[in-house]
Amino acid sequence: MxxxxxxxxxxxxxxxxxxxxxxxxxxxxxxxxxxxxxxxxxxxxxxxxxxxxxxxxxxxxxxxxxxxxxxxxxxxxxxxxxxxxxxxxxxxxxxxxxxxxxxxxxxxxxxxxxxxxxxxxxxxxxxxxxxxxxxYAAIGFSFAGGSFLTKDTSLDGEWKPVTVPAARPGMNEHSLDRVRHRDFYLDLRTAPAAARTWLDRARPVYDAGSTFIPEPLPVLALGRAYDVLVHLHRVRSADPL
Structure with a gap:
């Protein structure tokens, strides 16, 4: 072959x-x-x-x-x-x-x-x-704004930078970004009851992958998706070699 x-x-x-x-x-x-x-x-x-x-x-x-x-x-x-x-x-x-x-x-x-x-x-x-x-422990990442590389279609085309604005109210990232730490991680398995209630509700999220659709944003309940969450205030797209 x-x-x-x-x-x-x-x-x-x-x-x-x-x-x-x-x-x-x-x-x-x-x-x-x-x-x-x-x-x-x-x-x-x-x-x-x-x-x-x-x-x-x-x-x-x-x-x-x-x-x-x-x-x-x-x-x-x-x-x-x-x-x-x-x-x-x-x-x-x-x-x-x-x-x-x-x-x-x-x-x-x-x-x-x-x-x-x-x-x-x-x-x-x-x-x-x-x-x-x-x-097995799933560690997810979130970010409240910045840029990343993506494509128009997942299996075709060139990688290009896309910039998104700061997360708006109602998004998971907007609430996470109000924490006093700029970047932080959170063990969702040990979160208190009030936090668990918030984490188990699906809300809009930034989901940057091979493709990115800005509207409508997909929704995700963070507490049901991951065991640990790493939140970043801002991300920057990679530099192509």
Whole structure:
């Protein structure tokens, strides 16, 4: 199979060709997985286990790349596959290495609730919580204003800076920014009852990801989405290299 490092360019190929490649990737995974010596249990973290994991990741990537961007149902199915694959890969890593893992995805993946449930009905964070229980902690980020890089469409185009004004009344970030600390973190699991009541109510939030839609802003209940929240007064967009 020929590798690809440009997902946007690859998605311009005919859907039938991408599906054929995905089938080949799955066949390669099955062949690699079948090379374990008969009657011998796989060695956790051994060479064969790692090789199968690499092949699995390739197959997952090609499967995700069969998405039909013109079909909303296909996009939702692809995003469901994506978060499931990301969760499975993290679980594999943790169990085969025995290490603690610091996972750094977008808020919409790391948390338990999505600001776009139509596209992300089940997040990576929710899947990890199902498997790890309290062994998993979701840390979300919020900001009250500033700039960031985003695109017009998530899988096409160039990254460009977008600036948003200070959070307005009624937004989660507006209340968070009234705290006397400019930047702070809060353990939502130990918040007092009055704060929990406030945190469990869904309000508009800034949600900066691959794309950004300024109006209408999505809503999120912070207390239901994260275990810990890091709030920043202002952010600045990254400098492209």
């Amino acid at each position: 020929r590798p690809f490092d440009d997902i946007c360019g690859y998605l311009s190929l005919p859907l039938a060709e991408r599906k054929e490649n995905a089938a080949r990737a799955q066949e390669a995974l099955d062949l690699v997985a079948g090379q374990q010596n008969a009657g011998r249990q796989p060695e956790a973290g051994g060479d064969h286990a790692w090789t199968v994991q690499h092949a699995r990741n390739i197959a997952q990537t090609f499967a995700f790349a069969t998405v039909d961007l013109a079909d909303p149902a296909s996009v939702t199915a692809a995003e469901r596959l994506r978060d499931q694959a990301m969760a499975d890969n993290v679980l594999w890593w943790q169990r085969n290495t025995g290490h603690k893992v610091l996972l750094s995805p977008h808020n919409g993946h790391v948390g338990y609730r999505s600001t776009h449930p139509d596209m992300y009905p089940r997040t990576q964070g929710a899947l990890l919580r199902d498997r790890l229980g309290r062994g």
